[in-house]
Each structure stands twice: as C-alpha cells, then as structure tokens.
Amino acid sequence: MDLKSLVDSLRNFEGITRKNLIKDVTKPLNKTYNIAGRTLLGFGDDASAIDIGNDTLLLMAADGMWGKLMEADPWWTGYCSVLVNVNDIAAMGGIPMGMTNVLSMSNKKICKEIMDGINDGVEKFGVPMVGGHFHPDTPYNALDVSITGIVGRDDPITSCGASVGDKVIFAIDLDGKQHPKFPLNWDTTTFKTPELVQAQIKVMNEIAKKHLVTAGKDISNPGAIGTLGMLLEASGAGARVEVENIPRNDAVPWDEWLKLYPGSGFVLTAREENVDETIGMLEDVNITSKVAGEIIHDKKLYLTHADEEEVVFDFSKDRIMGIKEKRS
Amino acid sequence: MDLKSLVDSLRNFEGITRKNLIKDVTKPLNKTYNIAGRTLLGFGDDASAIDIGNDTLLLMAADGMWGKLMEADPWWTGYCSVLVNVNDIAAMGGIPMGMTNVLSMSNKKICKEIMDGINDGVEKFGVPMVGGHFHPDTPYNALDVSITGIVGRDDPITSCGASVGDKVIFAIDLDGKQHPKFPLNWDTTTFKTPELVQAQIKVMNEIAKKHLVTAGKDISNPGAIGTLGMLLEASGAGARVEVENIPRNDAVPWDEWLKLYPGSGFVLTAREENVDETIGMLEDVNITSKVAGEIIHDKKLYLTHADEEEVVFDFSKDRIMGIKEKRS
Structure with missing residues (x-):
C-alpha cells in the first residue's frame, strides 16, 4: 500500500470536495x-x-x-x-x-x-x-x-459528540457487490431479505437507546474516511486511524473501498467500555465492525499504515462542510 | 356574469387539469x-x-x-x-x-x-x-x-370527511395584491406582521382541536373551485355552490379570482350547528369566511348564479386527481 498516494487521492475525491459548497447555502439560515x-x-x-x-x-x-x-x-x-x-x-x-x-x-x-x-x-x-x-x-x-x-429525547446519535480517547469504529456490511455502472455504489441490500435489511436499520436504534456510542454517521458519498472527516469537523476533534483495520471486502482495492457508498455502513465513536457490546450488536446483523482508531486532541485526521503516517485533513486549514455543529 | 363561460374556463384551467396526472405516479405506491x-x-x-x-x-x-x-x-x-x-x-x-x-x-x-x-x-x-x-x-x-x-390523533382535518347536508365555507384573506408577474398569486402575507400571518395558520389547529369542520383543504394551484372539486372527489360527494357567495376582493374579476392561489385561503365543510363558530374564528384573524353552498348526494359540483346552474365536474365521468381517499 502506498499510503501517500492513497491519501492524496482521498483529498481530491469529488465525493468529499463537493461537500465544501454546503456552507454557502446554509449560512443565511443560521439565524433562523x-x-x-x-x-x-x-x-x-x-x-x-x-x-x-x-x-x-x-x-x-x-x-x-x-x-x-x-x-x-x-x-x-x-x-x-x-x-x-x-x-x-x-x-x-x-x-x-x-x-x-x-x-x-x-x-x-x-x-x-x-x-x-x-x-x-x-x-x-x-x-x-x-x-x-x-x-x-x-x-x-x-x-x-x-x-x-x-x-x-435523550437518545439521538449525533455527529458532534466524539471526545478525546473515544475509539473509532468502522461498521460495514462486507457482503455486497459493486454496481456495474457505478463502482462506488456498494450494493448490500437488493439480494438480502427485508428482515435482515430492516434489522440493520433497527440495530442503530437499539444502540442509541442504550447510549453505547458518543457519535456516529452513515457512510455516504464522501466514503468512509470523508464521513469520519465530517464527524471530526462537527465534533471539533481529530483522530488517528490505521487503514488496515477498516473492515474491507478483499475484492475491492483500498482506493475504491474508501470512497464507496455502502448499502449499510457507519462510522461510530464509543468509549472503550462500550466497544465490545456495540460491535457485538452490529455483527449480529451482518455488519462487520472493528476499532480502527482513536479520537485525539490534535485537530487532524491521520491515516497510518505500519510505521507510516499521513495527514488527510488538518482542520485548522481544511474544511469539508465547514460546519462545527452547535447543539441547542 | 356569464356563468357558462366562467365554468368552461374553469374546466379547462391548467391548474386543475395538471392534477390529472398524479394518479399515474401514486398508483404503484398504493400497495405499499x-x-x-x-x-x-x-x-x-x-x-x-x-x-x-x-x-x-x-x-x-x-x-x-x-x-x-x-x-x-x-x-x-x-x-x-x-x-x-x-x-x-x-x-x-x-x-x-x-x-x-x-x-x-x-x-x-x-x-x-x-x-x-x-x-x-x-x-x-x-x-x-x-x-x-x-x-x-x-x-x-x-x-x-x-x-x-x-x-x-383524533383531530386532523381531512379532504374525505364531507357528508350530505354539510355547509361549504369559503375562507379567504381578501386583503392582498396580485403578484406583478403572476396575477394568479394572491399575496396576502408579505406586507403583514408575522403575528397575524402565524395566527392565520394557528386558527386551523384550533378549529381542528374543536372538531368544528368535517373536511377542509387549502386553496392551492387549482383555485377555489378546483380545490373544492378535489375535496368532493376525495369525499365521494357533490355540492351546489352559489358563486356570488364566495368571498372576493372586488378588484379582481371572477374568472381570475376563482383561479387564484391565495396566501391564506381554505375550503371547509361543516355541520350547520358549527358554521357560526368556525366563521367567527376565521374572521378574527382577517380571513373573510362565508357559506356559499352545501354538500349534496348527487356526485356533481354545480355552480349557480341567480337562477342559472352549470355543472363544473361530474364525478361519474370527470376526474381531477382520480383519488377517492381511503382512511385506514
């Protein structure tokens, strides 16, 4: 794995850069x-x-x-x-x-x-x-x-709740296939039963009710790393993530995998004592889940591989959505 | 007033005829x-x-x-x-x-x-x-x-609740102006205080909580008569309405008035004993309200003027949305 070119590719990924324009639209609504x-x-x-x-x-x-x-x-x-x-x-x-x-x-x-x-x-x-x-x-x-x-009332999983020391969990259903025309669409649902697909949705409500995680987002157009970036931006924090610990289907190379929109995939942060229960609940519904990193005070997202380390986002100068979430 | 040409004009009004295509889209969703x-x-x-x-x-x-x-x-x-x-x-x-x-x-x-x-x-x-x-x-x-x-739970005002004998109330804020480029947009809100505009919204919740009306819709693109037509279609009923009793701002001729989208306008049906209280509440927030007709068994919408009478819609063969509402 060439970590530097992977990180360069992620930084220029359209799925992430397009998010940059949102702030111009939401700005006038901030007061109302x-x-x-x-x-x-x-x-x-x-x-x-x-x-x-x-x-x-x-x-x-x-x-x-x-x-x-x-x-x-x-x-x-x-x-x-x-x-x-x-x-x-x-x-x-x-x-x-x-x-x-x-x-x-x-x-x-x-x-x-x-x-x-x-x-x-x-x-x-x-x-x-x-x-x-x-x-x-x-x-x-x-x-x-x-x-x-x-x-x-007290249960929502927000993007803004990650704290220093929390573990970063990537949770992705690996049983899928790339859409023939859109390789970045990782289809995990069309061939599964409604029961399993709905259980994958419901498990997040169960995790929320138990207050097992401190923050979370579904992995969407910006991919696994871009989505974590948005979570960090909203939380005002940084993270260090070991690439190889992100669950992956081996049929898809890393550069594509980290840009995929999975049918069922989440980035979550949790205090260490809640990690095992969270992972167990997700694995029960076929969502492969692993700790791949930790929230840090330094407001940067580092990707690491073996003894290499690269900065994906430095939030002191980079912005994804440019929104640090306020909670009323 | 030439009632026949008014009715012909309404029957061919694009604001009404465009609604006809909705059924093709909603049909596949009926089962789910x-x-x-x-x-x-x-x-x-x-x-x-x-x-x-x-x-x-x-x-x-x-x-x-x-x-x-x-x-x-x-x-x-x-x-x-x-x-x-x-x-x-x-x-x-x-x-x-x-x-x-x-x-x-x-x-x-x-x-x-x-x-x-x-x-x-x-x-x-x-x-x-x-x-x-x-x-x-x-x-x-x-x-x-x-x-x-x-x-x-028990309060919603639906389109489908009108019953034979109910009075048909037209409720329209007459204090408005036509948009310079879109004469069918009757602006009643831009120059009013938020307090009054919000009171005009809230009064409908108060009417709903008191169960004063049997059915209602806001007057939208199909205009006052077209909106009543959709209400009748959803309720599986007809009505006879005297045109001159529909509240109108005299600055706007009838043919335009009946096709307007008012900033605050509703068609409601109510049992006779609840008419006065309903009208009183609406008039208190500057929405002029009058009984202009009655729900009848015959599934047609008749417009009358003096001793003339014309059929606007015959629901045995005409359809607006083509949806007779089911209430689960």
Whole structure:
C-alpha cells in the first residue's frame, strides 16, 4: 500500500470536495434554524432534530438524487432514494416513519422505472412513501426524497459528540457487490431479505437507546474516511486511524473501498467500555465492525499504515462542510 | 356574469387539469403506502398522516416549486416554498414543525435570492428550515421543500370527511395584491406582521382541536373551485355552490379570482350547528369566511348564479386527481 498516494487521492475525491459548497447555502439560515425554539440539532448532522414534546424528537432529512445516476439507471435511483434517506435516520439512532418525494419528469418510461425502484425500496426497508409532488412536464428528470423519523429525547446519535480517547469504529456490511455502472455504489441490500435489511436499520436504534456510542454517521458519498472527516469537523476533534483495520471486502482495492457508498455502513465513536457490546450488536446483523482508531486532541485526521503516517485533513486549514455543529 | 363561460374556463384551467396526472405516479405506491401499518391518511390529502403513538400524528407534505416561477422571481419562489408547505399543514389542522429542502442550482445569484426568500418566509411563518441537500452544479435551477407537522390523533382535518347536508365555507384573506408577474398569486402575507400571518395558520389547529369542520383543504394551484372539486372527489360527494357567495376582493374579476392561489385561503365543510363558530374564528384573524353552498348526494359540483346552474365536474365521468381517499 502506498499510503501517500492513497491519501492524496482521498483529498481530491469529488465525493468529499463537493461537500465544501454546503456552507454557502446554509449560512443565511443560521439565524433562523431555531426560530421556534424547538430545533435541537440543525445543519451538520445526517438529520435535524426537533423537539415535539412527549420525550420525542422528530428527525428530518432530505436527499436529492444525482443526475448521472438517473441517466444511467432510473430503477436504482428510485431504490437508492429510499436507501439513503432511511440510512440518514438510522445514523441518528432513529426509527424511520415515512417519506415524501418530488418527482420532476420529462419521460414516462423513466418515470415508471423510478417509481418501481421506489416501491421496491419501500418493500425492502419497510418505510412507506406517503406523499409528494409531481411535475409532469419538466425539461429534466429529477427525484428528491425527504424522510421523517423519531427518536427518544435523550437518545439521538449525533455527529458532534466524539471526545478525546473515544475509539473509532468502522461498521460495514462486507457482503455486497459493486454496481456495474457505478463502482462506488456498494450494493448490500437488493439480494438480502427485508428482515435482515430492516434489522440493520433497527440495530442503530437499539444502540442509541442504550447510549453505547458518543457519535456516529452513515457512510455516504464522501466514503468512509470523508464521513469520519465530517464527524471530526462537527465534533471539533481529530483522530488517528490505521487503514488496515477498516473492515474491507478483499475484492475491492483500498482506493475504491474508501470512497464507496455502502448499502449499510457507519462510522461510530464509543468509549472503550462500550466497544465490545456495540460491535457485538452490529455483527449480529451482518455488519462487520472493528476499532480502527482513536479520537485525539490534535485537530487532524491521520491515516497510518505500519510505521507510516499521513495527514488527510488538518482542520485548522481544511474544511469539508465547514460546519462545527452547535447543539441547542 | 356569464356563468357558462366562467365554468368552461374553469374546466379547462391548467391548474386543475395538471392534477390529472398524479394518479399515474401514486398508483404503484398504493400497495405499499401503509407498509408499516402506521399510515392513517395516504395520497389525496394536503398532507399524509402517520401514527407515532402518544396520541400524536405526523403530517408530511412536499412541494416542488414551478420552473416558470423560478425564472421570473427567485426570491418569491423561495418565500412561496415556505408558504405553500405551511399551508398544507394548516389545512390538516396541524402545527408545522420544520422543513427540509433540496436545492439544485446552476447560478449563484439566483441561489442567493432563493435562500433570501426562504429565510424571509421562515421569519414570517415562524417555521424553521432545518436541513436538506444541495446540488451545486445542475444544468437547471430547482427548489423542492418538504414539511413535517403534528396534530392530535383524533383531530386532523381531512379532504374525505364531507357528508350530505354539510355547509361549504369559503375562507379567504381578501386583503392582498396580485403578484406583478403572476396575477394568479394572491399575496396576502408579505406586507403583514408575522403575528397575524402565524395566527392565520394557528386558527386551523384550533378549529381542528374543536372538531368544528368535517373536511377542509387549502386553496392551492387549482383555485377555489378546483380545490373544492378535489375535496368532493376525495369525499365521494357533490355540492351546489352559489358563486356570488364566495368571498372576493372586488378588484379582481371572477374568472381570475376563482383561479387564484391565495396566501391564506381554505375550503371547509361543516355541520350547520358549527358554521357560526368556525366563521367567527376565521374572521378574527382577517380571513373573510362565508357559506356559499352545501354538500349534496348527487356526485356533481354545480355552480349557480341567480337562477342559472352549470355543472363544473361530474364525478361519474370527470376526474381531477382520480383519488377517492381511503382512511385506514
């Protein structure tokens, strides 16, 4: 393994660099995101949290599907619109309740394939698509989906809770295959039973209720390392991670593996005494989980391999989303 | 007034005819909309309702903003994305909790204007935009917003509850102005205080908690008559409505008035004994409200004027959304 070229490749990965623009959009909303006094978690997390009383928080997230995905495989786009949203709620330790969508279509055949994909995703993940809006006559095809879930008042798994000394756990379902057109889509769900797939979502709620982890995110477009980077940025911390300890399917080379969007994958941080129980619960639902590093005071993400060490992000000058999360 | 040409014009109004295509999209989801057994209200209402326990229902809705609106006035598009979503929750008798958005942008200047509009909408309506997704590099500009609200288990105002003999109330804030570029946008909020605008939203929750109405919808793109048509379709009923009794600002001719999207406007049905209290509550927040008709067994929407009568929709052969709402 050439650690330096791996780190260079990660630093220039579009899945990470694209996140950089989010701050320009969220900035004007910073003064109003808590206008009703109920927003517990705002921008910078996988879902936002709103206190509705009864010891319950609403979790809300939204995802727009990538245009290139739509062009290449409309069914997969519809299916993934469910997968990515459900994972956003799972990452927060919540229970997904329902989704809405906005579908903008220029082509009836593509529309049907997308709806079939959504429907198959709904059946797989067991979360209903309950409404939305349809533009029947746009000059482009687009699909945006939003999701709402719930979680106990004191239970959400946030991106901002990692503390010095916490262990960094990578948890990834290794039983998958790369999408033929999108090698960075690691499909672990289409060929599994709804029972197992839904158990992989539910385990995060169980971990949340037991307060076993201090922070967590689902591994998404920025890949395993980019996602950890966002967690560190939100937590205002750094980490040192040994690459070889990140669970990997040997069929995929490291440079691709660390950029993959896995069907079921999380980066978690936990105090040492809770590591074994957390890993045991994840492994029970086929998510291979290992400690690969530790949270450090130095605000840098180091990747190590044998006796080599490289800095992936130096948060004193690099930004991914540029958001240090505030918790109300 | 030439009643026949008014009715012909309404029947061919794009705001109504565009709704016709929704069924093709929702059809494949009919088998899965209640997959988790918690969906109380699915397609065909202003928002869907999901039972989360604790005597609370989640209300979820989504709206995609119209491309032509975006081209002409990005600020207004951002502002209206808040207005239309908040009205969807108000129409159900709910309390709006938060919104998410997916923003797809090709132009930085337009993006800023949209975000300013959203932010001004958030300040006006007091509902936070808590998260979302940003496509910084699409070949088009688009804004989709979704909202989640809550309502008591037994309190939602649905589209499907109208019964024969119920009075039909039109409730519209007449203190407004037509948007200079979009005469069918009846702006009643930009120049009013947040307190009054938020009271107009809250009154619907108060009406819902008192169970004063049997059905209701917010008047949206299909206009006052088209919206009543959707309510009748969902309820499996008809109505006879006297045009002149629909509250109107005299500055706007009838043909335009009945196609307007008002900033604050609702069609409601109520049993006779609850009409006065309902109207009183709405008038207290500057929403002019009058009984203009009655629900009838004959599944047609008749407009009357003096001794003339015309059929706007005959639901035995016409469809607007084509959805007769099922309540689980």
